[in-house]
């Protein structure tokens with residue numbers, strides 16, 4: 355096998371090691387330039403010959419990682435390209451800082467300077483270092499999975515901070531649920547919070563019930579004027595515009611799995627976990643038209659947590675590293691998440707686009723979050739003056 359490259363010495367060495375590994379296993383593939391160098395990983399492309407199965411190369415992650423002496427290697431067919439990408443961690447990783455990707459001009463320039471989005475999420479940067487921004491309302495809910503330490507809570511904090519920093523409280527509001535009681539306290543004081551963060555199951559259920567009543571109230575308002583959704587309603591009610599509401603759950607499993615055995619339920623009624631599941635299903639199914647959207651993070655990726663109709667209503671899925679290929683299949687419908695790196699490294703299935711995207715999440719420090727909250731409380735006149 356020949357390796358033709360104009361890359362650096364290190365890249366050349368890596369592509370040669372990969373090529374040798376493939377050859378030693380009797381797999382024929384040609385190295386394809388260029389090598390894409392991102393902040394955390396670099397991608398080496400190979401074009402398998404007709405005798406070589408892509409799935410076979412994809413299963414060789416461990417072999418490549420051992421041969422290269424790196425933490426882990428992900429092998430995936432490149433979306434939109436005729437090549438298999440071998441994602442190798444960089445020796446020096448540049449973690450994505452929230453303050454570098456949180457500003458409105460960034461969102462503006464990404465989306466053509468117009469307010470095309472309603473609830474912008476800056477998910478991070480892709481494997482090339484390009485910012486990935488998405489509109490939550492188009493998902494319309496987002497499920498975030500990953501083992502402990504992957505970066506779920508950090509990402510939730512970054513997403514909330516970006517919205518609080520960029521949008522006024524009459525455009526986006528939050529209901530925060532965190533049974534661990536430690537993650538969202540820095541947001542207290544921001545006008546965007548409809549309540550203080552819910553810290554126990556009872557508070558969580560109360561807040562969910564409030565959201566259901568708000569959803570039903572909004573549906574009645576829409577029915578009166580024949581509006582089908584919040585966009586149509588706000589379009590005709592410039593004065594009484596409704597804010598988008600984002601319900602954020604950290605560790606959703608600890609809320610939903612608080613369940614009793616079935617025989618016990620017969621005697622004492624449904625458990626709190628089951629009541630929470632019912633409320634969540636109701637919101638996930640019906641709330642989107644009313645501008646109420648859910649972002650839920652869960653460590654447990656087992657089918658039990660992301661089961662049935664909840665899963666069906668969360669087609670947008672982000673996952674940090676997962677313990678096994680089976681977990682990756684549950685969340686993404688494909689393998690790969692078991693080969694992610696720790697600390698902010700993710701795979702993303704976007705229901706509005708084909709393929710799987712590798713994204714590195716932004717890291718907002720406590721100081722960043724405090725600054726965003728403080729800035730939002732000081733701001734007057736907000737961004738409307740900018741002709742949004």
Ligand SMILES: Nc1ncnc2c1ncn2[C@@H]1O[C@H](COP(=O)(O)OP(=O)(O)O)[C@@H](O)[C@H]1O
Nearest residue numbers: 449502503504505506507508697698715716717
């Ligand atoms: N995007 C990121 N960039 C760099 N480091 C990160 C990032 N996200 C998380 N980390 C690191 O990983 C640690 C665990 O993150 P955390 O959000 O608590 O994970 P989880 O909620 O999934 O258990 C954090 O304390 C932080 O040091």
Ligand SMILES: [Mg+2]
Nearest residue numbers: 506507508604
């Ligand atoms: Mg966490």
